[in-house]
Each structure stands twice: as structure tokens, then as C-alpha cells.
Amino acid sequence: MTTPTPTPAGLYVVELVGGVLDGQVLDVTGWSEDERAGGALLIAEVGLYGPGGRADYVQRPGDPARWDWNGDVP
Template sequence: MNGDEQLLRGRIYGHDHDDPDPGPRPGRSYATLVGGPLDGLFLDVTDWSPDQRASGIALATELGRFGAGGRALYDPRPGDPEHFDWSGDSP
């Protein structure tokens, strides 16, 4: 596991890496990102509708193939709404 991967594990997507409590919070719902540049991060899906949870998402990241300004694409795992699987990168 490289330094970036260690920095991300167990953290919530969108929270600052310097956050003293970067992990999941009580009362919130999360999906785990699996694979790709954001592997191991939690995605807060608390306020998402069922339609949003069934759709894929493009998450901004500097760690993907396209660097700054790029996006990592994640799709919900069929039959397992607790996991979103990486499907590629986009500029």
C-alpha cells in the first residue's frame, strides 16, 4: 500500500486529510468505494434518494489517470448498495 492509499483508508470522500476525526459519523449512511484511486474511502449517501443510489457517480480527484481536474467513476454494486465499484477515470 502506497502513501496515498494509506492516507485515504477509512476516510470519508470530501473530508480534509487533516480532519482529526476523518471516519464515519453516527447517524450517517455510507457506501464504500472499491478499486480505483479512491479505494477504501467512504462516500456519504445519507441524503441520497433511491434513484441517486442506483446511479453511478463521477468524483473529483487528483489521484486518477487524469490528475488535477479528473474524475473517478464509480457505479453501485448490483444487489449491494453498501459498495460502489470503480469503472474508470474521466477528464
């Protein structure tokens, strides 16, 4: 697994923690600070809502390189 760290250009990848995408890395290159602060609804084929459902991930307070699972949504 890649350790989530800023790239030399200040762009980021983040580690997803918890939920069905636990341990995966999300490329947020080009996302603004506001976009990163809003988190992400990511397609998750395996989850509470099955294929087409989404996993909600939000920035961990005090550790923006890790995003915590916030639940599944249809």
C-alpha cells in the same frame, strides 16, 4: 475504516472499491434511491487525468453498500 451500513434513519454511507479512491467511504445521506443508482463522478486528484479528473463509481449489483470503480473520466 467504517463498515458501510444503514443508519437508524435509513440513510447510508457506501464504501468505494477499486480505483484511486479505494477504501474510502462516501456519505450518501439524503440521496434518493434513484440518485444512488446513478452512481457518482468524484473528483480524484490522482488518476488517469490528473488534478481535476473524476473517478466514476457505480453501485455493486446485489451489494448497494459498496460501489465499484468504473474508470476515470476527464
